[in-house]
Amino acid sequence: MKFLLLGGGERHQALCRALIHRGAEAVYLDDEPALLAASAADVVVFPIPTPPQILGLDINQVIAHCQGFSPRLVGAWSTPPPPGCENLLASTDFKQANAIPTAEGALAKVLCESNRTYHRSQCLITGYGALGQALCHRLTAYGAKVFVWTRRDVTLPGGVLDFAFGSAAPAFDFIFNTVPAQVLSPQLLSVLPAHCRLCELASPPYGFDHEAARAMGLGVQVLPGVPRMFPHSAAELTAEYLLRIPPD
Numbered sequence: 001m002k003f004l005l006l007g008g009g010e011r012h013q014a015l016c017r018a019l020i021h022r023g024a025e026a027v028y029l030d031d032e033p034a035l036l037a038a039s040a041a042d043v044v045v046f047p048i049p050t051p052p053q054i055l056g057l058d059i060n061q062v063i064a065h066c067q068g069f070s071p072r073l074v075g076a077w078s079t080p081p082p083p084g085c086e087n088l089l090a091s092t093d094f095k096q097a098n099a100i101p102t103a104e105g106a107l108a109k110v111l112c113e114s115n116r117t118y119h120r121s122q123c124l125i126t127g128y129g130a131l132g133q134a135l136c137h138r139l140t141a142y143g144a145k146v147f148v149w150t151r152r153d154v155t156l157p158g159g160v161l162d163f164a165f166g167s168a169a170p171a172f173d174f175i176f177n178t179v180p181a182q183v184l185s186p187q188l189l190s191v192l193p194a195h196c197r198l199c200e201l202a203s204p205p206y207g208f209d210h211e212a213a214r215a216m217g218l219g220v221q222v223l224p225g226v227p228r229m230f231p232h233s234a235a236e237l238t239a240e241y242l243l244r245i246p247p248d
Helices: 008-019 034-039 058-068 092-112 130-142 186-190 210-215 231-242
Strands: 002-006 024-029 042-047 074-075 085-087 122-126 144-150 174-175 199-201 217-220
Touching: 002 210, 008 024, 008 231, 034 058, 058 074, 092 130, 092 174, 092 199, 092 231, 122 130, 130 144, 174 186, 186 210
Parallel strands: 002 024, 002 042, 042 074, 074 085, 122 144, 122 174, 174 199, 199 217
Antiparallel strands: none
């Protein structure tokens, strides 16, 4: 199986090596002439996440060129993908794999900006998908008291508490949002302790008003594309997933 990896920087370079290590044929292209000269591949992988432009060309131009040799077109979009493309973020398996470097990177970045440890802290996680679960597992292991808000009816691990908006908010030390909708109201933000740090891990429209939170003196970190912090590990997980993609 031949893969073409279009741009994507260090993460895609590492992905190319990981695919070759597993016996696949893989080529990393990092400029427009090389892309336009490409004429054969089984799978074309766009940068993760996938931007509107790739190697200086509009995504639709890239898709049109690649469709000339009929590969599978794979990318990662927080919105519906262009016609004919497969969205990694629609795959439960990929989201679970991608949640690992995302959770570990976010926890590291937030901790470096805080004067508190996670041990004995009170943490709120909004959303309990793959990323929320990965965060919950790691924070619990650190010895944090973890609260979870979710729209779904889920069974939480032992010791993890369900949080309902409208109830009295504990003095949270850390809040991690994974929901791409504004679920943290200004009223909730206004009663948080001044030392509370909020980490935004969702895509727009985000889980809360970042500027309003900053105006209240709260620490806000918006962390898109966290797996890029760990290109080797992210590439290994992505390669394993891509080689499991079933044929048409």
